[in-house]
Amino acid sequence: MEDEELWNMLKQGHRDALEKIFRQYVRILYAYGNRFTQDTALVEDCIQDLFQEIWHKRDTLGATDSIKRYLLGALRYGIIRKLRQGASFSSLQDTPSREFQLTLSVEEVLMAEEQTQLERTALQNAILKLTPRQREAVYLRYFQQLSYDEVAKVMHISYQAARNLTYQSLKHLKQYLSAIRALCIVGSTLFF
Amino acid sequence: MTNEHHRYDHYLAEDFAQDSWFIQWVKAKDQNSRAFWDKWLVEHPEKNEVITEARSLVQLIHSQEKEPSQAQIERIWQQVEEGLENQPKVVIMNPTRQYGSWQKVAIVAAGLALFVISFLLLRDTTRIIRSEPGQQISYTLPDRSVVTLNAGSEIAFDASDWENQRRVRLVGEAFFEVEPGSRFQVVSEGGSVEVLGTSFNVYARNERLGVACYSGKVKVSATQGRAAQLLTPGSGIIVTEHEITSFSVDIQQKVEWRTGSFIYDNVPLSEVLEELERQYNLEVELHAEIQDKNYSGQFTNDDLTGALQMICLPMELTYELDSTTKKVIIRPE
Numbered sequence: 001m002e003d004e005e006l007w008n009m010l011k012q013g014h015r016d017a018l019e020k021i022f023r024q025y026v027r028i029l030y031a032y033g034n035r036f037t038q039d040t041a042l043v044e045d046c047i048q049d050l051f052q053e054i055w056h057k058r059d060t061l062g063a064t065d066s067i068k069r070y071l072l073g074a075l076r077y078g079i080i081r082k083l084r085q086g087a088s089f090s091s092l093q094d095t096p097s098r099e100f101q102l103t104l105s106v107e108e109v110l111m112a113e114e115q116t117q118l119e120r121t122a123l124q125n126a127i128l129k130l131t132p133r134q135r136e137a138v139y140l141r142y143f144q145q146l147s148y149d150e151v152a153k154v155m156h157i158s159y160q161a162a163r164n165l166t167y168q169s170l171k172h173l174k175q176y177l178s179a180i181r182a183l184c185i186v187g188s189t190l191f192f
Numbered sequence: 193m194t195n196e197h198h199r200y201d202h203y204l205a206e207d208f209a210q211d212s213w214f215i216q217w218v219k220a221k222d223q224n225s226r227a228f229w230d231k232w233l234v235e236h237p238e239k240n241e242v243i244t245e246a247r248s249l250v251q252l253i254h255s256q257e258k259e260p261s262q263a264q265i266e267r268i269w270q271q272v273e274e275g276l277e278n279q280p281k282v283v284i285m286n287p288t289r290q291y292g293s294w295q296k297v298a299i300v301a302a303g304l305a306l307f308v309i310s311f312l313l314l315r316d317t318t319r320i321i322r323s324e325p326g327q328q329i330s331y332t333l334p335d336r337s338v339v340t341l342n343a344g345s346e347i348a349f350d351a352s353d354w355e356n357q358r359r360v361r362l363v364g365e366a367f368f369e370v371e372p373g374s375r376f377q378v379v380s381e382g383g384s385v386e387v388l389g390t391s392f393n394v395y396a397r398n399e400r401l402g403v404a405c406y407s408g409k410v411k412v413s414a415t416q417g418r419a420a421q422l423l424t425p426g427s428g429i430i431v432t433e434h435e436i437t438s439f440s441v442d443i444q445q446k447v448e449w450r451t452g453s454f455i456y457d458n459v460p461l462s463e464v465l466e467e468l469e470r471q472y473n474l475e476v477e478l479h480a481e482i483q484d485k486n487y488s489g490q491f492t493n494d495d496l497t498g499a500l501q502m503i504c505l506p507m508e509l510t511y512e513l514d515s516t517t518k519k520v521i522i523r524p525e
Contacts, residue, residue, distance in 0.1 A: 018276075019269070020329070022269055022272065023265070023269075023330055026260065026265055026268065027259060027260060027265075030259070030260045031258050031259065040258075044267075048268055048275065051272045052272055052275040055272075055276055142215070142219075145215075145219075163210075166210060167206065170206040170209050170210060173249060173252060174245070177245070177248055177249065177252065
């Protein structure tokens with residue numbers, strides 16, 4: 001079923017449509033949400049709140065051409081709001097990091113080549129050097145395969161800003177990629 | 193197309209890695225993008241290195257997703273549902289208008305009356321839940337038992353009589369997680385399955401009934417009036433017109449089709465291809481001389497080319513896929 005049709009059924013009060021949307025997107029939302037915090041229970045709460053909210057305000061929901069983009073954006077907003085509340089109420093406790101988590105796979109890229117601890121560290125550093133926003137943009141673009149326009153809407157930034165964030169990240173990663181390659185060559189000349 | 197070809201002439205690796213069409217080629221590997229990029233590479237041999245680098249960049253961005261378990265999903269949904277019921281539903285037709293509290297009561301009362309009247313008028317309470325080809329759906333029955341339908345399957349039950357009789361008709365394949373309570377019955381062409389509270393998988397297509405028990409006890413009665421069989425966790429049987437065969441079930445593992453993979457051990461090729469048709473919403477044409485072959489192996493429902501290769505390669509078959517008409521022709525090599 002097309003997104004628009006499903007969304008309209010929800011707006012007309014079809015509970016099946018709500019459940020269908022839930023089951024279709026809960027995995028994506030869960031994965032995305034858990035990149036903002038280690039607190040799985042908080043993510044679950046936010047997903048619950050999100051679906052209850054869209055049900056209760058279904059009469060006033062706007063049209064959307066992409067349910068996925070709408071849900072990702074709404075969940076993002078909910079999680080960040082909750083994390084902020086948590087931070088102000090319990091400054092004594094460990095506040096969950098608002099860092100957007102992203103790990104990259106060296107395996108895929110250097111499949112044929114021997115991996116050393118050095119390479120792993122180099123890659124890990126490359127990711128740590130990205131800002132949380134850069135990581136998030138890269139995630140939405142490459143994992144969730146959103147368009148720049150959609151990335152911009154989810155993150156509440158301009159189209160150009162979304163492009164810049166991913167472009168900067170890629171440039172950065174490219175440097176590290178060449179560094180890793182160089183390490184591999186150095187490694188092999190040392191050992192053989 | 194010429195424009196498309198020239199658009200990339202001055203791209204750097206990071207430009208390619210940002211391009212949707214390029215990403216599609218690296219990630220989805222579909223035929224259209226592959227045809228384009230293969231050709232482009234032949235025409236631009238000097239770009240080989242840049243392309244390799246750009247591919248690495250796209251592949252680099254790949255990571256482990258945190259996946260919720262089925263139980264977690266059900267729990268979240270249950271809590272969503274509870275929240276829906278707790279709040280009185282007042283449908284405000286005109287959002288700018290404010291209702292007084294007595295008006296709200298009147299609206300709720302009117303809504304209730306309407307509900308009761310329509311309930312009395314519309315006595316046909318048979319519910320039919322159907323999954324389309326290429327789609328798996330979960331449905332919560334009135335007693336909170338959960339049934340997950342594999343692609344191209346259908347269940348029907350009488351909602352008004354559910355409290356007296358928990359009975360579901362099934363055509364296709366489904367996984368049941370039954371809440372404890374009175375007898376729960378799944379009726380199919382090949383026979384029926386009865387349980388009290390348990391989880392089990394039922395395959396009911398082409399007069400073939402396959403049942404796998406994951407927890408509790410399951411009673412299977414074949415239509416042909418043979419003695420009923422009692423299944424315990426970890427056991428399963430396949431009932432056909434001619435025979436009953438037992439098999440063992442790994443209850444630690446999720447039923448394969450629920451994870452998107454389909455595993456076969458010496459199963460008629462036609463049956464395997466029917467599943468492929470349902471998972472990918474395709475039409476498969478099988479050459480006459482290979483119709484009787486049996487297949488052992490597996491395929492997954494997220495990569496069509498891969499699935500076709502998994503089926504065809506070991507059996508020395510070739511396939512032709514027309515992605516616009518969604519038709520596949522399979523013949524001997």
